[in-house]
Amino acid sequence: MPQQHASTLDGHDxxxxxxxxxxxxxxxxxxxxxxxxxxxxxxxxxxxRVAAMAAHLLQVPVATVSIVDENRIWFKAAHGLExxxxxxxxxxxxxxxxxxxxxxxxxxxxxxxxxxGNPLVTGDLGVRFYAAAPITTADxxxxxxVNVLDTRPRVITPEDTAILTDLAAIVMDELELRLSxxxxxxxxxxxxxxxxxxxxxxxxxRERAERDAAAIAAYAATLQQTLLPxxxxxxxxxxxxxxxxxxxxxxxxxxxxxxxxxDDGRWGFFLGDVCGKGAEAAALTSLxxxxxxxxxxxxxxxxxxxxxxxxAALLADPAVGSRFCTVLYGTITPADDExxxxxxxxxxxxxxxxxxxxxxxxxxxxxxxHPVELHGSTLVGALPDARFVATxxxxxxxxxxxxxxxxxxESRDADGRLLDIxxxxxxxxxxxxxxxxxxxxxxxxxxxxxxxxxxxDDVALLALAATTTESGLAVTNTGxxxxxxxxx
Numbered sequence: 001m002p003q004q005h006a007s008t009l010d011g012h013d014x015x016x017x018x019x020x021x022x023x024x025x026x027x028x029x030x031x032x033x034x035x036x037x038x039x040x041x042x043x044x045x046x047x048x049r050v051a052a053m054a055a056h057l058l059q060v061p062v063a064t065v066s067i068v069d070e071n072r073i074w075f076k077a078a079h080g081l082e083x084x085x086x087x088x089x090x091x092x093x094x095x096x097x098x099x100x101x102x103x104x105x106x107x108x109x110x111x112x113x114x115x116x117g118n119p120l121v122t123g124d125l126g127v128r129f130y131a132a133a134p135i136t137t138a139d140x141x142x143x144x145x146v147n148v149l150d151t152r153p154r155v156i157t158p159e160d161t162a163i164l165t166d167l168a169a170i171v172m173d174e175l176e177l178r179l180s181x182x183x184x185x186x187x188x189x190x191x192x193x194x195x196x197x198x199x200x201x202x203x204x205x206r207e208r209a210e211r212d213a214a215a216i217a218a219y220a221a222t223l224q225q226t227l228l229p230x231x232x233x234x235x236x237x238x239x240x241x242x243x244x245x246x247x248x249x250x251x252x253x254x255x256x257x258x259x260x261x262x263d264d265g266r267w268g269f270f271l272g273d274v275c276g277k278g279a280e281a282a283a284l285t286s287l288x289x290x291x292x293x294x295x296x297x298x299x300x301x302x303x304x305x306x307x308x309x310x311x312a313a314l315l316a317d318p319a320v321g322s323r324f325c326t327v328l329y330g331t332i333t334p335a336d337d338e339x340x341x342x343x344x345x346x347x348x349x350x351x352x353x354x355x356x357x358x359x360x361x362x363x364x365x366x367x368x369x370h371p372v373e374l375h376g377s378t379l380v381g382a383l384p385d386a387r388f389v390a391t392x393x394x395x396x397x398x399x400x401x402x403x404x405x406x407x408x409x410e411s412r413d414a415d416g417r418l419l420d421i422x423x424x425x426x427x428x429x430x431x432x433x434x435x436x437x438x439x440x441x442x443x444x445x446x447x448x449x450x451x452x453x454x455x456x457d458d459v460a461l462l463a464l465a466a467t468t469t470e471s472g473l474a475v476t477n478t479g480x481x482x483x484x485x486x487x488x
Contacts, residue, residue, distance in 0.1 A: 065171055066144045233259055258289060287314070346372060356401055399435065403463070
């Protein structure tokens with residue numbers, strides 16, 4: 001039943017304000033008011049219609065949708081009450097209405113000890129009748145009221161009170177919908193902010209990664225350049241060409257080669273492959289190159305002794321650990337007969353065979369390809385009693401020798417099949433270009449760049465070709481202890 005405040009006839013002055021009591025859960029109630037974030041918002045058609053409907057249904061001149069704040073009563077919507085956005089909370093009508101669960105009805109405000117001092121009662125409006133239903137949240141907090149006011153005393157029916165209660169429930173539904181919309185907007189805003197932040201973070205991370213990758217690539221390229229000769233020398237009667245193809249811009253490979261003078265018109269050369277990549281491989285490459293050059297001058301006439309010296313150096317260096325390498329080392333000496341050409345003494349330690357190319361006699365391109373097998377040679381730096389093998393190759397004018405690392409023979413064709421040594425030989429035999437060092441390297445590079453699956457390992461190429469002239473030509477195509485010898 002709605003609470004009806006009776007007239008006071010016990011001597012109390014009805015115009016003396018009596019403070020409205022505070023609800024027991026006032027702090028929690030105010031927190032709920034803040035939660036719905038409705039105070040001081042612009043007019044809203046839905047709430048304005050509720051106020052107008054209340055005035056119409058109960059046939060009163062004034063109706064409001066009121067929210068009770070800490071020190072004021074703020075009108076979210078008002079019908080018939082122009083220019084009054086809020087009033088003080090104490091003394092008040094709505095402040096009393098939110099202290100009870102049911103509707104509050106005051107038939108005559110002048111005879112009510114609380115309502116008699118309200119500015120709406122004592123002011124120009126002269127409110128004499130007041131009825132209100134609390135706007136109650138699902139968790140029981142009364143935010144304010146839907147109320148009706150009249151300038152004359154009156155009594156309303158239970159049906160009228162039920163109408164007010166229903167209208168208060170409608171206001172609560174609107175507030176819930178509004179809160180859901182606000183939360184959705186806030187969530188969308190937060191999501192967009194999070195997406196923007198994430199995008200900015202990812203962009204910054206990409207830029208940082210690109211800078212790091214560029215720095216790593218520059219470092220790797222610089223370090224790699226220190227492990228390869230800046231240019232090949234010019235050797236009378238010999239054309240030279242080389243190429244280095246890294247599998248990755250970001251790692252230092254272990255492939256290496258060099259050509260350098262010895263004495264009496266002789267030249268030394270080598271091509272090798274260190275296991276692994278990165279800084280450790282670079283250190284081993286540097287040690288191998290230095291040792292091979294030094295040993296080559298100590299053992300000018302003995303390529304096997306050069307490999308044995310490298311084997312001993314690698315085994316003796318604790319920094320090398322279990323790492324090893326494969327190497328082809330040789331010497332170049334002009335042939336002493338009238339046919340001309342070049343004598344190559346070649347020694348190997350575990351390395352894929354070089355290819356000796358002899359031009360086809362027809363003169364229409366193509367060549368016979370012979371692998372220079374060094375059967376039985378072992379890895380350099382793996383065993384104290386390593387076994388190295390040497391042979392002699394006579395390069396007549398027009399003939400060539402191609403040295404390569406296993407990145408070439410271990411590459412894969414369009415069907416994913418391993419190219420292997422036989423595949424490399426077949427490719428070289430199928431060439432129609434001249435058997436010059438430059439053409440040989442250029443065609444092999446074209447093969448590498450055309451591989452559909454790319455390269456899993458670095459590739460180093462070194463080609464030597466005997467020429468018919470005494471002038472030399474060099475082309476640079478670039479973006480072990482123990483000694484058991486066998487002579488072939």
